[in-house]
Amino acid sequence: MFKGMTRKQRKTLIRILIGLVLFLSLHLAEELPLPVQLTICLIGYAVVGYDIVWKAVRNIGHGQIFDENFLMVVATAGAIVLGEFHEGVEVMLFYQIGEFFQSYAVGRSRKNITQLMDIRPDCAYIEQGDELVQVDPDEIPVGTVITVRTGEKIPIDGVVVEGESTLNTAALTGESMPREVFPGSEVISGCINMTGPLKIRTTKEFGESTVSKILELVENSGFNKSNSERFITRFARIYTPIVVFGALIVAIIPPLVRMGLMGLAPEWNDWVFRALTFLVISCPCALVISIPLSFFAGIGGASRSGILIKGANYLESLSKTRQVVFDKTGTMTKGVFEVVAIHHAPVDDQKLLELAAHAEAYSTHPISECLRRAYKGTIDTDRIESIKEHGGHGIVAVIDDCTVIVGNEKLLKEQGIKGMFCHSHGTIVHVAVDGAYFGHIVIRDMLKPTSVQAVQALHQNGVRETVMLTGDREEVAREVANELGITDVQSGLLPEDKVRIVEEMMAKTKEKEAGGKHRSILAFVGDGINDAPVLARADVGIAMGALGADAAIEAADIVLMDDDPLKIAEAIRISRKCMRIVRENIVGAIGIKVLVLVLSAIGMATMELAIFADVGVMILAVLNAMRALRVNSL
């Protein structure tokens, strides 16, 4: 029972239990003479509430009259003076139980959430002679070779120098997509090494590694406070004074009115008691704790799904997303060219790719890389006699004593070869050998498998407008937009054009909704590196594929760890759920408190009900807040 409690909490719990026993014996002691009852009552009160009384006295010295300790002391001492011993002790007892529960529950949730997010590796291993030596990752300089055994987390970002294995990225992305690594592969910290030992040369310090950055980001998210939190903080500051003044009015005005105007007995005791119940409800703790807790739980839950949210304010904005603007390359498409078809080749496809790959052997252009990848064999540079690049149009090479032309239509014409026109969408690479046309290769940047579904999911989740902005050519942009079902597309844009368009869209919405309270939010989704200015400018900037890209983590408000565009809709759903919980807590807590205030003003509320409005509501709000952590079913 004491497990997981701090010393202070254990002490409080023991005091509460003693207090509870004394309180119950007070019930049995009703037959006993008054002085005995009073003694039991005061002992119980002292055991349970001495620290509250002490704090109240100290804070009065500092001029803190609206301090909840002070108000609690006034309420309980007042009840005892009025002869309501039970109530006096009871209120103090339950106030302490409430404080205890709050401290315990918040401590637990804090631990739960941080544990859930804890992808921090404990140690790193370095091979020294035949032995593995355990080292604090913080002390490993860049360039050290570390050993990661099967089943361990990679502690620091680096490059594999020895060994082959499969990595589990689930801790970072929320999906257990295995990733194959071999010497030369870049690996990031936080992944779990699944199938074989690896030796990794570190490329970063521990503090700069992905895992440290992510943890820092989520831990600091609480500093970016949402409007709801600011509202509650402001509300809490005025709530207590208002209730205290209300209590004063209830205690003084009605008895005077009864005496002076109605000629009735003032019934001071009754009205003062009603005022005391006011004071019990005057603590704003339920509100103040449940809102940041809801956001913290929501952000923690989202990070388990591979969605990093940099602050409660972004979570709040995200829930109001009505417009989503995408980048194309790397966001909706894979950002890597792939060979999709080979047409009119007189030789077999593999042979054609072999020729093209050899001709493009030394080029770093993405198309050349794609051709080399598509040709699965190794390139034998001895077969290449000469290579001549024709600036931006293609290459004329001599391979195996044959002249091979690989390039676009213009190059073909230049070389006086008649090619075949192609209707396929994408980039067409023509090939000719010794003056004869050898067909063409169709290359495309493919859509990500979930992109189409992602756009549909956005529309199902209340997004009214989806727009695609791209630097690519118009035909390619149209084609991709058609496949995605996006009608609004603008192409041939430079990064500053994207900023301008996004700014215009936001200004237009603002104009349209002038006077409206809930401004629609525009989210921009980009790949984080060349889109940094737009990511920063949009209401909410969402960066894709942060695995390994520091720039994305810096620039965006929300980071999707695994390139999956379907996560945009999931992030919106998580934010909606979290905001629903926040609203429930605000409305529920304020509602119940106001209701009980009214009931006690008209004499219909007991002290027990007031305790419920204080402690009970807080417990309910904390439990409700913890629901925000569960995002799996979304």
Added chain:
Amino acid sequence: MKKQYDIEVDCANCANKMEVAANDTEGIKEAKVNFMTLKMNVEFEDGIEEKDTKKIMKTVLKNCRKFEPDCEIEF
């Protein structure tokens, strides 16, 4: 200059009070308290140097304790 400190405080409202008290302390440009992670982020006024921070944080703690006698700041 910005620094982060670990804090100890029991209730969320007290954490808010600490934030107010810290912001009212001389030498502090902005202080933010995160109750969930029990951390305080402090931005010192321009011209404040590393060696002065300890003294300022002592005053911050003193001011915070006026509101919440139980609180603690690690510096």
